[in-house]
Amino acid sequence: MEPLLKVENIEKTYDGKKVLNGISFEMEKGNTKVIIGPSGTGKSTLLRCVNRLSEPEMGKVILDGQVVLDKTVEKEPRIDLNAIRSQVGMVFQNFNLFTHLSVLGNVTLGLTQVKGMKRKDAVERAMIEIDRVGLADKKDAYPALLSGGQQQRVSIARALAMDPKVILFDEPTSALDPELIGEVLQVMIKLAKEGMTMLCVTHEIGFARSVADEIIFLDEGKVLAHEPPEQLFSNNSSARIRTFLKKISELYGGE
Amino acid sequence: METSSGLMIIWESWPMFLSGTITAVQLCILFLGVGVVVAVPVSLSQIYGGKSLKFSASVFEQVFRGLPALVLLFLFYFGLAELDVSPLVAATLAMGLRSAAYQSQIFRGAILSIDSGQMVAARSIGMSRIRAIKCVILPQAIRLAIPPWSNEFANMIKDTSYVFVVGIIELMRQGRYVVAGSFGNALLVYSVIALIYLFLTYCGLFLMGRLSKKLAIPGFASAGAAMERI
Structure with missing residues (x-):
């Protein structure tokens, strides 16, 4: 089956610094994927590249058979970005109501x-x-x-x-007081269980563990790991990942 | 008595004062109206325009803010005498475009003070940039612009008096006529005119205040107030 969302080899540079260095992943319909990783590794930028609120220099994005982005060809086909964006929900850190x-x-x-x-x-x-x-x-x-x-x-x-065919969550709970995080996560968990396709950047390890089908670990613009949570949280992970997970588990009370 | 005869003349001249006042108000509305119509695209060009649009808008704004009202009036009226422009057209161009330059900066400030996330959110649900400006940015900007815009109104109602130099019969010109017919009782006549301008400014600002309250959004005004902090 064709994946619902296909992201291929995204590259994005900010001020001469390569923030995303060849990111690829796919999402099936109904999937929930969580992107985690140290700050400054391009997690939010990656989300914005999916609906082209941010313009990558390289790569390809296909949503449900429609070309969203194609930098692999010399001349990109005409793309109705507004029509595509209307099929991609986005939830922001600062709400932006x-x-x-x-x-x-x-x-x-x-x-x-x-x-x-x-x-x-x-x-x-x-x-x-x-x-x-x-x-x-x-x-x-x-x-x-x-x-x-x-x-x-x-x-x-x-x-x-x-x-929307997919909803992008950009650190949806990061701007919230601790006692308000729960009500938002509850809604997100409900959506995930109801089969919404969700791509979430979040530090909420508890959420990632309980509902994510797969976790993408980004570090310095690259995918360091892309696997189900039980695998990522097992002791087989690289030292880099384990150190990071330990740190955010302490911070956000992942257990 | 000279004073009482002066008062008599003022009393008898009320139709002239009234007609002058009405003309002043009409001119003010006309100039401000031209100002708004030109200022909104100018401010949008300055913010969202490409290089050349941005540049032209800035040149326009700098020129019309940088010249005295009288110079503009003379330029448009006497300067364009060969084109046979009427005093009203010349005055409307000079004062309207001058106001547009000032108003463009009011709108620009208001638009820039809107959080950039508003535009991002609008684009993310599939709005075109123009639609986002129309449905999201401008409705917020207009509310933020009302307080500084009242200032522009207060300036304009007074600045309509300039146009008497090109021969428009507004309040100031009517005053001159009354003075001429009152054996030169200038102090009394101009005091009455001063009072009328004060009254007009006060009424206008009062109405703007009401409008501002009427359009206020619960909790939103405080966001605007934050913008005014130093």
Whole structure:
């Protein structure tokens, strides 16, 4: 079977420094993959290269048979990036909710503006997702008045409403107070179990262990390991990986 | 008595003051309107434009902010005399474009103070850049721009008085007519005019304040206030 998402040999340079140095991986439909690794190793950049919010110099990305990026050929075929991005959900570290819109407004904006849905249908669709993240009673609230955890759940609902083929999570809990992390992880775990295809950059080792099908360990722009969590967390891993895992387990209480 | 006869003349001249006031308000709205229409694309060009667009927008902004209003009025009216431009057209170009230059910087500041994550999020759900500007950036920028924009309004209502030099019969010009007909009682007449300008500025700022409150978004104003911190 063709994989849902195919990322091939991505290379990206920032200020003369090679942040991504030939990254490849594939995702099956319904997969949850977690990308971990020391900071500055290009984890967030890699996510942004998948929907081309960041432009890599080299590589190829295929989503569900559609070419998203192809730097292997001289002249790239015409690609409707907006249409592709509407099929790729993205959840950000800082939520990035539209501050001038209510919860409902945030979730419906893409539906009415990008998908061209009628207002009434968009509201109906949005409410399903707002309910799914447990915020139906907050639908008229504005982002600035919500807690970080609530804001992040709204941003997940905003991504879900677009019916994405895959959702990219860019450190979704890193900006949250410790007591708010749980509510966001719960939503993410639920999504993973319901079969959403998810690619997550996170330091939440507990989440990675319990729901990730595979973990990609990035270090200095390269894939150091790409294997199921039980294998990565076993003692067979390289010293580099074990040291890092030990460190973040202490920090984030992975057990 | 001279004063009482002066008061009489002012009382009897009320239609002239009224007509001058109405003209001043109309001119102010016209100039500010031209200003907004030109300023928004100028500010967007300065932020999102390519090299040449950015450059042209900056040249426009620097020139029109860098010249005195009177010089602009003379340039557009007497300078273009061969084209036979009417005083109103010349004044609208001079004052409208001048206001556009100032307003473009208000909008530019407002847009730049919006977190870059807003644009990224809009693009990530598949919006084109233009749609993102229309649906996400501008609605926020306009709210942030209202307080500094009130300042531009307060300047403009007063600056309409400049255009009497090209022969538009606004409040200042009407004042001159009244003075001429009042045996030169300038102090009294110009005091009345001063009061009218004060009143207009006050009313305008009051309305802007109301608008700002009406458009306020719970919790969002504080984000804007943070921008004003030094």
